Amino acid sequence: MSVVEDIWTRVLARIKGLDEHAYSSWLAKTEALKLNDTVLFVRVPHEFVADLIQEKYLSVINRAIRDVLGRDLDIRFLSDGSSQPPEKSTVHPHVAVAHKNECQLSERYTFQSFVVGSGNRFAHAAARAVAEAPARVYNPLFIHGAAGLGKTHLTQAIGNYVRRTRPGFRILFTPTENFMNEMISAIQNQTTIAFKKRYREKELLLIDDVHFLANKEGLQEEIFHTFNTLYDAGKQIVMTSDRAPKDIPTLQERLISRFHWGLVVDLQPPDLETRIAILRKKMEMDGWILPEDVVYYIASQVKSNIRQLEGCLIRLLAYSSCNNVDVTLDVAKEELKDMIEQGPHLTVDQIVKAVAAHFGISEEAIRGRRRLAAVALPRQIAMYLVRELTDYSLKHIGAAFGKDHSTVIHGCNKIEALIRESPESRDAVEKISKGLCG
Structure with a gap:
């Protein structure tokens, strides 16, 4: 040895x-x-x-x-199969390093690898439009949504599309924190002219995590002047944030106004069908296979974060490879128990009771057959929440409400549309959900 x-x-x-x-x-x-x-x-x-x-x-x-x-x-x-590591190494050899050049783009983020669903369809269409005609539509494009919903993916997909279709186009992707660190370094090293030139001569500037501007007056000032220079020169700007411009603390009004000059779009958490499609896409791209019941289990448990979805998939495949065992539903439940947040085990009765209380109607009315608008909407919200907050199948949900599974699907789709389009409906669903989950 x-x-x-x-x-x-x-x-x-x-x-x-x-x-x-x-x-x-x-x-x-x-x-x-x-x-x-x-x-x-x-x-x-x-x-x-x-x-x-x-x-x-x-x-x-x-x-x-x-x-x-x-x-x-x-x-x-x-993990590359070589018998010996390189003599000198400055990077982690196991990482399949995405090709990065001066654009700072990762080639794995493309429109082809992005799964489109009801919660991101508009944002995806806007991103494609910008990629196909930079600075001619939606300038700036501001994409916001919670962590792990695909903001960075869409933004870099724009950059990769433009880089492929417009050779020589000056493109730069940067997180806002990196912008700040470079700005501080430039001030310390007296290289501010080079710093400003680096950002203000780009034809497509992609700025990630703009919410980092909160409570940073000097950074906001520099972003303001960079924005003005690029916009006045007819160059495309794309930004992402975990919240809308008006909700970023202490963000200057002049920046809020400018960020709305183009188009502001949001990303909503993917529905069950989209989550399943995301997992299948990942498996297809990487040549992985898992049983359908395992895919459904992951998709039904991880409801709001795409990165966590993919993390669960990687965990199971790694476990299978290391232990030379097949992944079954029981294996998945055991191996993922520390990755999947275990909320309260809710029943249909509890959800119906909460919805009835919120709308001031009886539980019997929600479970009944009357089609009055005052009853139909709460009933559809109840079915939607049962699907989102429990493991019940569509058939089980339909039976609980005296409906067939196609009626459940129709009702859930309607509520998803209302959540996107109606702040009042979205607030009602979120309030009931938070009351149930704590």
Whole structure:
């Protein structure tokens, strides 16, 4: 046994004592390859295993290394099948590094890989229109929505489309925090002219996470002048935020006004059908296969965050690969229990009672057959909430309300449309939902 193998064997033994689950599920089949000064190279079965280990278990690995060696090591995970790591490495070898050039775009974000559903259809159409005719429609384009709904994906898809169809077009994607850090560095190093030129000479500027402007007066000032320069020159600006411009704390009125000069669109959480389509798309792109009941389980449990959806998928596939087992529904429930938030177990009766109380009507009226508008809307909201907040099938929901599954689908689709179009309806659904879930 080589020195590096001996070190890793002792580290794994220590990890097994600290976290039996981490060892048996993910680390038992890893292999130490080489130790370069302070860098330990370790082989793992797949890239997604490396991602998961780094996200979940790096701290326990570092602790075990300190216990064994009395000092820290930097861990690099390999999954490319090579027998030896490179002599010098400045990046994590396991990462399938997306090609980034001066545009700072990731090639994996395209319109083709974006799954369109009822909650993002308008934003997707607007993004396509901007990509096909920069600065001629919707300038600026402001996309807002909660974390993990696809804002960055759509924004970079615009950049990648323009880069492919308009060679030589000057494009830059940047998170607002990076913009701020570069601005501070430019002030400290007396390179503000170069900094301003870098941003103000672009033909397409994509700014992510504009909500970072909150409570930053100097940053808002620089964004204001950059915006004016680009807009006056007829250049396209695209921005994203986790909230609408008017809801960003302390955002200057002049910026709020300018952000509304073009088009402001929002992204809503994907419905069940879209969540299933997202999982299937990810599986198709990466050549993965999971049983349909497992796909449905993930989609029914993770309702608001696409990144979490994909994270659950990666977790299961990594577990299957490391342990050489098939993923069943029982395996999925056990392995994902720490990733899926377990809310209260709601029943149809509880949801109907809450909806009836909100609208001031009887529970019997909601379950009845009368089609009066005063009753039909609450009934449809109740069916929608049962679908969103429970694991009941459409057939079960229909039976609970004396309807068939097609009526349930129609009612849920109607409520989804109202949530997008009517603030009053959206507030009612959110209020009832929060009352049920706490």
